[in-house]
Amino acid sequence: MAELRSVTSAEITARLRARRARAEHTSGPPGPDAVTSSAVYREAAALLGFFDAGELAALEEPANERALRDFIVRDCERVSTPAGPRWSLTAPARTEALELLGDRDRLLGGLAAVRPEPSDTGRAMAEAYLRGTAPTVEAQTMDQLAGTLRLTEWLARAPRTAETLAEQGVSLPATDDVRRAIEVTAILQPMRLLADDHFVGRRAELELLSRYAENPEPLPDLAACRPVALYGPGGVGKSTVVSRFLLDRVGTAGRPRLPCCYLTFDRADLLPQLPLTLLAEAAHQLGLLYPAAGERARSLEWAVRGTLLNASAAVVEGSTGPLPDYLRDDEDGLIRRFADFAETALAPGTTVPLVMVLDTMERAQRQGPDAMARLWGFLDRLQHAYPLLRLVFAGRSRLDHPTRAVSLPGLEPALAVEYLGQQLAAAGVRVDREFLRRITGRIGENPLSLRLAAEVVRREGEGVLRDDEVLDRILSTVEDEEVQAVLYRRVLDHLEHPDLKKLASPGLTLRRITPDVIRHVLAVPCELGEVDEARARHLFEMLAGEGTLMDRVPGEQVLVHRADVRRATLPLLLRDKREATRGIHHLAVDYYAAAAGLEARAEELYHRLALGQDTVTLDERWTPEAGALLDGALDELPPSGRVYLADRLGLPADLDTLTAADSEVWTRQTVRRSRVLLASGKPSTVLALLRERPEEGRRTEIVALEVEALAALGLTAEALDRAAGALRRAVEAGDASGIVDVTLLAAKISEDLTEYADALALLERARRMALALPDRIPHLRVDVAQLRVLRRSGAEGSDAAAALRTSVLAAANELSRHERLRHPTLVRDLAAEVGDRMPGLVSDTARLLGVTTEGKAGVALGEALTADDIRDFASETETAAGRPAEDPTGTLPVDWQTYTSGERGEVIAAYLDTTPEHGPEWTEALVKSYRAEADEPAFERRSDEGDESPPEGA
Structure with missing residues (x-):
């Protein structure tokens, strides 16, 4: 590596001013003065992710406001950053500046000329790489990787400078390697945050997991395997244990110690009723950890996703009868391909097991017994195909399936004392062990409760928990989550700054907080008085400093309420500040309805659901893309909002919640579930489901499902009779769409019975009604069914068939x-x-x-x-x-x-x-x-x- 030479800020500033002094001044725009100044600004900003214009103005004395303005207009674009709105070079201007600077010393000099912004990771990593102090890609945090990715992308567009830097010994990673590291870190970083340096105990559980996972004996099915299933209340540390277990084995990309993947049902795209979603994600993760097998992993992943797309399209369309057998056969083939991939690509010639962790099982269980039966059947076939698979589950309750159930209680007393002591020491609080033993003996050994107790001590002093009256109030219930809620309430009540205290309660009703939200949504209900942009930003930064309350979204000016305590504490906020929280919901609806973007629509929907607004209003504002962001909010909503959201997300609502659904939502929920059951050949279950609300039995959608279920059971006469009654009612109501749907069903039943004349008569009736509909799809469905029956009846060569065929061709072409x-x-x-x-x-x-x-x-x-x-x-x-x-x-x-x-x-x-x-x-x-x-x-x-x-x- 060439010798590094330091360039001071004073030297570079003097150099830039000398260049300005050499420039010849003229009055015409843009004169050499402006051109030279623009070059100065461009070179100073070449490796800045963003900057404040005022920082660049200070490069010249006296400041050349016109040149700076011209530079901003020509070469820059406005960007949002964690520090607020800033400027950034456009891609062409940055490339030009990098190619002109050309070497390490000049690039370092440009960086030295401008005061660094703490949140500009692109600049930080550029300086680290230029000085040779950057960590390896595997050792970088997500923020550092984001900065490294920006740097490699900048220099990819400046090849001459990149080549010169390489000759000078500046070693940059390949952009694809950085992207892969970002994906790996996205999987591992949440685990690292959970299983941090304060992790203590759980030795017995970890040893059990190790013995199970590292057993090389082939186990042909789930009964033989008996997967380990950790369960326990919220905050007890289930995810922490499996995170520690995986981190000890995962190694790094390209050098994993043991093949493993982490699948959490916290993710909206992983569904137990669609277990191929798990297979696709497992292939994706294994491809990241084993780059040499990446191509095979990607091929497998896309084959799985293609099969999901084909099958789901047929179900969503509502096709009659069960799905084609070959779509089921595809799943078996993909399971075999995954097993072959695991055997030949991950650990060829060895007997190294593959660990697959399924976390947050309570969310999978919420999908209902049909979804869980689907998941268990799939996993059993996967275990049979790859006997070295080692499944590990983690959730809040025992699983209704044979497993090695491991109840995860609180920490052992000695470890609870150690853990609480670590939490207090990290906050700079020193107490005696007797105090620690007393608190853990009263609060319990739940890690989250202990963490919140430590926060109460930090804020109020150890005396507060030496007070028996205070402890009795906190421990008036014995449920862990209620203890956590009371402790959290004390944290809120003892925030030091009065404005922060007002902002936190009831402001944390919101899921996302930004300076603009503080100003336009929270200012009035939180009684903050006048809040301008500067004060809103100040309040935002104060709230961001409260790590017990908030998490900052990386790379965004957004705070979110910590997930580990929101579920327990939100009911307290809603109970104690009911009117204020409703006011916040109303203001949030107005604010987000006027905003653009997917996140804004999702938050608008969340607050409408929290207010219990009616189905018609919600339907008008619903979009599937925004709805997908609300999966984690189900438990926070009132029953009417919960059942509406469950329906829209395609999730089964539990029976208690479904009773709160209005007629429209109940029907949509029932139709969706019945269509799934019919596709899987369970008509008796459908009939039982439809009869849960007899009063809805006259709706055409419900009658159509009942006809299909009866026919599937071989009760064709009863099915046709039920269809005839439904058709009479539909005619009386003028429901043309309903007439078409039911008549098509009746015609298909007749066709299956080879009663072709009856089928054609029914289809002719449906055709007349379809002509009255604005949508051409029902008309085309009827016409193509007529063509099929004519062909099967031997009348394919008739004049009527020829005319119909011509008509269908024209419609299909459109x-x-x-x-x-x-x-x-x-x-x-x-x-x-x-x-x-x-x-x-x-x-x-x-x-x-x-x-x-x-x-x-x-x-x-x-x-x-x-x-x-x-x-x-x-x-x-x-x-x-x-x-x-x-x-x-x-x-x-x-x-x-x-x-x-x-x-x-x-x-x-x-x-x-x-x-x-x-x-x-x-x-x-x-x-x-x-x-x-x-x-x-x-x-x-x-x-x-x-x-x-x-x-x-x-």
Whole structure:
């Protein structure tokens, strides 16, 4: 490395002023004076993530306000930062400045000229790398990694300077390596915060986990494996224990000690009823920890996500009957591929187990017994496929499944004393052990309770907890969470600054606090008086300093109420400050409704839900993207808000909460759950569910589900009778949409019974009603069903069929891309009937629903293809993949059966898009396959006993 030379701030300032002095002054804009000043400012800001314009003005004496203004207008953009609004160089201006500066000394000189902003991590890491003091990427915090990423991205656009720095011994990591480290840190940093230097005890639990996880014996199923399941009340340290256990084994990216992944149901995208979401995330994490296996991990992850997308699209569309078998088969194939990946890519030739931790199980249990049955069935198959899998669970209550249940009580008395002493010492409070023993003996050994007790002592002095009367008030209940709430209340009551005290209670009703929120939402209800921008920022920073209360969102000017105590303490705030909290909710609704962005819409919805607003109002403001940010808020809401949010998030509401739902929400919740149950073949359960509210039995959506359930049970006469009654009521009510839906169901029942004349009569009736609807999709559904019945009845060549076929082709040609994505089963039915005349429908179906090689559809495909067809496909596919086409033998690729139906569909659709020589033959074969699929009975008699649990996408 070349020798470093220090450049002082005074030297660089003098150098910049000398450059200014050499500039020739003229009156025309922009003269050399302005041009030279702009260069000075650009070079000073080249490695600053952001800056205050006033800092740059001080570089020149006297200040050149016009030149600075021109520089800001031409070369800068306004950005939001933790320090407030600031300026930042545009990308072209930064690149130009970096390329002009060109070497380490000049870059360090530019940094020395401007006072550093503490939150500018880009600048901090730039200086660290230039001086050779930067930690390794693996050792950097998330903030440091964010700064390193900015630096590498800046220099990637300035290649000459980057090359010069490398020659001078400045070693920068690759941008992709930094991004990977950020993803790894996003997984590990929450664990590191939990299992910090104050972690004590839990030796027995950790030893049990170690013996279990490191046992190399293959265990073929969950019964043999008996996974370890930690359970205990909130704050007792379940997540802390599993975090410590994983951190001791995870190592670093590229050098992990033991394959492991951490899956928490706190994440809204991980769902027990969709266990493939867990598999996708596990593959993602393992690819990060094992970069050499990254490509295989990404391939597996995207195969899983593609299968999820295909299956969920069919369920959301509300297709009649159970899902196609091949979508279930895909799941088994993905499980086998994951097992093969774990065996051959992570620890080839060894017997090293794979640890999979599932945390926050109480949130999974909240999804209901059907979701948990789905999860257990999936995990049992995964364990069977990979017997070295070691599952670990953590949650608040025992799991209703055979496990090694480990109750996690508070810390042992001696360890509780040690832990409380560490917490007080960290706060600068020294007390005797007798005091510590007395407090832990009264407060208990729950780590969160002890942490809050330490905070009370720090704020009020040790005398407060030596007072028996105070302790008796705190301990008037014995539940850990209530003790924590009372302790937390004392923390709030003893905030030193009066404004901070007002702000915290009831201001912490809000989930997110910013300076602007303090000014426009909290000022009045918190009785803060006049609050201008400067005072709002001051109050924000004061609140940010209260680590017991708030967490700062990295990289944003946002505070959030600490999650570990919000659940316990929010009821106290709502009880003690009911009117003030309602006022805050109303003001927050107005504030966020006027704001732009996803976060703002989510917060608006949260406060509307907290106020218990009606379904119509909520529906008008709902967006799925904003709703996804509210998953963690369910427990904070009143019953009406809770059941509405559960419904919108696709979660089952518990029976007690569902009683608070209005008719609209109850119906939506019931339709969603019934559709899942029907897709998994559980019609008896559906009938029981529908009869929980008999008064809703006249709604068309409910009747349609009842008809489908009866037909699925083989009670076709009763189903048709129920449909006839529903049709009479729908006609009386003028419900054209309801008439179409119920008539289509009745026609499909008749079709399955091969009573084609009855089916066609019903469909003609539905067609007349569909003409009255503004949406063309119901009309097209009826028409394509008519075409199918005409074909199956032998009337495909009739004049009526020809005219209808022409009409359907015209309508199908007008379908937008969005409509095709939303209605994949309709696209499949269209491909089956008119795909020979419209090949684009065939390739669309292949992409949307995949291509199966199993069942009647697979047989039809195989019988229709010749060796020449397969040879052409194999040749074109190899060429498209950039591989030399070997002498094709008329057989499909050897790994063809390991593909999911979605992957096969993508490959075949890409082949058809090239208009290959044998494209027409493949299109014809796929049409036959889709016809076989569409002709399958939708209502075969099914029994709920022994049925598989719900499929993916449900």
